[in-house]
Amino acid sequence: MVLSKLLGRSATRRPAREGASNALPPTPLDGGTLSCQVHDEADRPLPEATVTVVNRLNQQVASGSTDGYGFFLATVQPGTHKVSITAGGYQRTGTRAEVRTNRHTAIGSVRLKRDPESALPDPGVWTFDQDHTEIRFVAQHIGMSKIHGAFRELEGRVTVREPFERSKVEVSIDAASIDTGVRMRDDHLRSADFLDVTNHPRLYFHSDRLTQLRGDRWSVGGQLTLRGRSSPVQLDTTYLGTRSWNGTRTACHCTTELRREDYSVNWQQLLSKGIGVVGPTVRVELDVQAVLEE
Template sequence: MSIKRDVTGLWIGSLLAGMLLSGATAAAETYQVDPVHSYVLFRVKHLDIGYSYGRFPGPAGVIQWDDAAPEKSRVEMSVDVASVDTDVEKRDQHLKSADFFDVEQHPAITFRSTSIKKTGDETFAVAGDLTLLGKTRPVTAVVRRTGAGKDPWGQYRIGFETVFTIQRSAWGMNFMLNGVSDAVDITVSVEGIRQ
């Protein structure tokens, strides 16, 4: 998944729950997201001075990929919000509270693609629905295929990466906008294992 900043006011992703995909064509192959080699990272500006970074380890998901007709492909991903990790326990606990992610009410962030269009040799415009805090908003990101091939154990893998930006307030996350930026930069790097 490649790199384009989507500043249309929408955040994360790319990303999100291990659900099966419907309506995939026979030519498409199914890849399970490898949670050990996949990453969902984010950064936000603090006091408009420096950046703070965090991640959601172990994302889950399914990629239905049709190499001959990428527009027939689909992706679904999710992250467990309670896994948020900024390397500062006190901050992580605050992020889990109702001020930010409200983990008790909204335990997952999910992404489900609605269209995929080839834009270059290894790049694709992926549009979809991002659900955060119980609200679903459209997002679009440019995704780059980073590689494909067999691993040493004979499993076939495919990799994608994207970087995009959302505005957290579009999902109703309005706490401390004067101290923590509204814009959130998200990186999603995924390896999928063919099933």
């Protein structure tokens, strides 16, 4: 992080040029360092872009992600290298760099262009395709292993508006469809100790804001209602574009983490060392495909 700030200050004083070098310890005597800063189409630093460096023999010699300031730095063998940069929602771009022994080669600023295939879905109502949509979860068991499960029955739709940030997401999940592969455990999860499906047969999610973070990354905020209690949830969402197959489809991948206490799911047994049988949080993943209603 400190290196990123130092490089950033030097970049503001004068533009970097390919092949420009300065000592940047610690650099191996038989190698050199290579750096670049990646920006989006609005010239904002782009974190988590993937940078891959390949030598003349097409052998990968370095790979990594840009930091929070969009910087990437690697130590490689001297010679001519191809540098490829990719990020979700953007077109791949590449350049060449000549790395010299015990020297620093600064490629400078690289601006990525938006990928036309990542265009947002058209306005309208997009209904979840239940055959190609999954909601999975992972919970910790006795502080050692992880229990994996899923909800098998759900309904949902996305009402796309302009601008896209005004769109709405609505999801309804059949609580009794929970499935971890063990009947006794599933029956317990359906009981009043956990989901209480007799009194609260469904879980509901309603979005209240969509925020684009960068490229194909979005934050979907809303309220999840479970056991009759509602609590704010943030879905970290990767937009996967649109395709034509049995209709016009769009897709996304979402993750979030839920705290059981937020929904009064407080059942617990403790081991002799005070370790809970069930962990306090549950990791949730969603893979969604939705079809545009004609």
